[in-house]
Amino acid sequence: MLHVSRRRLLGGAAALALGRPAFAQGAPLKVGLMLPFSGTYAALGENVAAAFELYLQERGGRLGGRTVTLVRLDDESDPAKAPQNVNRLLERDQVEVLVGTVHSGVVMALVQAARERNVLLIIPNAGNDAATRELCAPSIFRTSFTNWQPAYGMGKVLAAKGVKKAVWVTWDYAAGKESGEGFGDGLRAGGGELTQVLTLPFPETNFQPILAQLPGLGVEAVGSFFAGGSAVQFVKDYAASGLKEKLPLCGSGFLTEGVLKAQGAAAEGLQTALHYGDGLDNPKNIVFRAAFQQKTGRAADVYAVHGYDACQLLAIGLDASKGDARAIKPMAAAMEAAKIDSPRGAFSLSPSHNPVQTIYLREARGGENRVIGIAAEALADPGTGCKMG
Numbered sequence: 001m002l003h004v005s006r007r008r009l010l011g012g013a014a015a016l017a018l019g020r021p022a023f024a025q026g027a028p029l030k031v032g033l034m035l036p037f038s039g040t041y042a043a044l045g046e047n048v049a050a051a052f053e054l055y056l057q058e059r060g061g062r063l064g065g066r067t068v069t070l071v072r073l074d075d076e077s078d079p080a081k082a083p084q085n086v087n088r089l090l091e092r093d094q095v096e097v098l099v100g101t102v103h104s105g106v107v108m109a110l111v112q113a114a115r116e117r118n119v120l121l122i123i124p125n126a127g128n129d130a131a132t133r134e135l136c137a138p139s140i141f142r143t144s145f146t147n148w149q150p151a152y153g154m155g156k157v158l159a160a161k162g163v164k165k166a167v168w169v170t171w172d173y174a175a176g177k178e179s180g181e182g183f184g185d186g187l188r189a190g191g192g193e194l195t196q197v198l199t200l201p202f203p204e205t206n207f208q209p210i211l212a213q214l215p216g217l218g219v220e221a222v223g224s225f226f227a228g229g230s231a232v233q234f235v236k237d238y239a240a241s242g243l244k245e246k247l248p249l250c251g252s253g254f255l256t257e258g259v260l261k262a263q264g265a266a267a268e269g270l271q272t273a274l275h276y277g278d279g280l281d282n283p284k285n286i287v288f289r290a291a292f293q294q295k296t297g298r299a300a301d302v303y304a305v306h307g308y309d310a311c312q313l314l315a316i317g318l319d320a321s322k323g324d325a326r327a328i329k330p331m332a333a334a335m336e337a338a339k340i341d342s343p344r345g346a347f348s349l350s351p352s353h354n355p356v357q358t359i360y361l362r363e364a365r366g367g368e369n370r371v372i373g374i375a376a377e378a379l380a381d382p383g384t385g386c387k388m389g
């Protein structure tokens with residue numbers, strides 16, 4: 001052991017003299033976790049971070065032969081502060097890898113930095129379609145979804161049930177708009193139609209003006225994207241308005257993900273579509289859920305799965321580059337070829353670095369998002385415009 005560490009020290013001194021990067025000196029690898037730890041998406045950010053840390057712990061705190069230090073930064077889901085926050089991580093904290101974030105507007109600053117500086121970025125939630133469409137890059141990877149994917153699955157299921165007209169209710173930002181497009185495409189694929197998209201600004205929660213319009217629209221169903229604390233309020237307000245029995249509410253699975261207990265009876269029976277759900281009894285998921293519960297005292301959800309898989313993917317990249325986070329080529333080649341052993345079920349990435357994954361149909365029952373079927377099997381984002389290199 002002594003012999004090995006001496007050699008490492010000598011190697012480090014030589015590397016310093018040659019001006020080689022810090023990793024050659026056995027320095028810890030700094031990974032920036034830019035996530036919301038406050039605001040309506042705070043619980044989402046916490047679960048991403050906790051599960052990322054869980055996998056790192058399972059690896060003894062080391063990836064690619066290097067000790068990893070995590071630098072957490074609260075981005076508050078505020079796009080206006082995002083460029084400055086990314087800069088802080090890269091300049092002040094000198095992180096070598098970026099992991100973030102939850103919000104589709106905020107992620108754009110991370111995408112821009114990853115493209116301009118050729119820094120590895122792993123997106124553990126934000127679904128902004130462009131990140132793996134026209135803004136794709138060799139250094140940008142995602143372990144979550146595009147906003148289009150789950151909503152497409154929901155639209156497809158509704159149309160298969162014979163729904164001809166539906167409306168989408170959401171926040172007026174990329175995640176809301178793009179999930180609405182997915183919902184509309186899914187409906188159309190089965191002969192249905194998206195007649196309207198009703199929005200309010202993020203992260204507002206005065207849903208009453210929208211709820212008041214719904215009965216007069218002549219639709220048979222309401223689809224929706226909301227998430228986090230605000231999804232609790234929307235689902236409760238929807239039930240309280242008396243609409244639930246007349247006009248079935250459904251959505252991207254985020255509507256009831258991680259918030260079902262707080263929604264209580266108001267959520268009972270809601271159908272949603274997502275790449276995760278309760279009752280997926282693959283061995284990886286069983287072990288993961290127990291470990292996450294033990295570490296945090298909370299139940300795992302899709303956000304935890306995204307965080308865990310982000311660290312698994314980073315490990316694959318860094319193992320291939322022997323800990324050199326700047327060596328995008330060997331890291332990207334390994335990550336592109338990987339089959340990630342995810343609690344959601346194993347998945348691989350599309351050529352534009354987005355998961356190809358099964359979208360499940362779930363129904364909220366007794367505090368669980370029970371998987372009751374498959375909305376879309378091995379679904380790839382249909383996006384074009386990705387030109388790598």
Ligand code: PHB
Nearest residue numbers: 103104126127175227254
């Ligand atoms: C997003 O902004 O991309 C987003 C936020 C929360 C979710 C899903 C997507 O639950």
